[in-house]
Amino acid sequence: MSNRITKEKAKTIANCFALNGFDNRVKTLIEVGYKPSYARCGLSSKIYDNILVKAEIKALQDAQSVKTELSIESQVRETKELLKNAKESNHHTAALTANDQLNRHIGFYNADTSAGMTLVDIMAVVGINVTESPQEAKTG
Numbered sequence: 001m002s003n004r005i006t007k008e009k010a011k012t013i014a015n016c017f018a019l020n021g022f023d024n025r026v027k028t029l030i031e032v033g034y035k036p037s038y039a040r041c042g043l044s045s046k047i048y049d050n051i052l053v054k055a056e057i058k059a060l061q062d063a064q065s066v067k068t069e070l071s072i073e074s075q076v077r078e079t080k081e082l083l084k085n086a087k088e089s090n091h092h093t094a095a096l097t098a099n100d101q102l103n104r105h106i107g108f109y110n111a112d113t114s115a116g117m118t119l120v121d122i123m124a125v126v127g128i129n130v131t132e133s134p135q136e137a138k139t140g
Contacts, residue, residue: 005050013047014056022061076105 005013009032017028025048029039038044047053079102086095 010052
């Protein structure tokens with residue numbers, strides 16, 4: 001199955017998708033003229049897999065990133081900086097939150113990558129000493 005979508009149609013889909021916040025695929029397809037029953041079925045994902053549609057969407061997303069100076073890399077850098085600052089100032093809750101956001105962003109909590117990670121492991125990663133229990137700390 002080759003490209004059945006014209007460049008103009010791909011551009012229309014991408015523009016509408018951008019207006020919907022790059023979020024609502026079904027609404028976008030209905031707005032550009034597809035039947036609601038088709039837009040809601042699994043086959044509609046083929047439209048977004050189309051090379052022309054992908055290229056148009058990527059171009060709009062890249063333009064938006066440049067316009068807002070927001071990118072995945074900048075978000076990761078900023079979150080790492082927040083994590084570093086929180087650790088240095090002993091703001092443990094903020095450090096855990098920043099670390100959690102960073103891990104979510106990179107997909108750390110996906111089922112196949114997070115096996116065996118506990119809260120104690122996460123706390124150790126952000127530099128919180130958890131070698132003593134609260135009772136040991138009080139009595140020791």
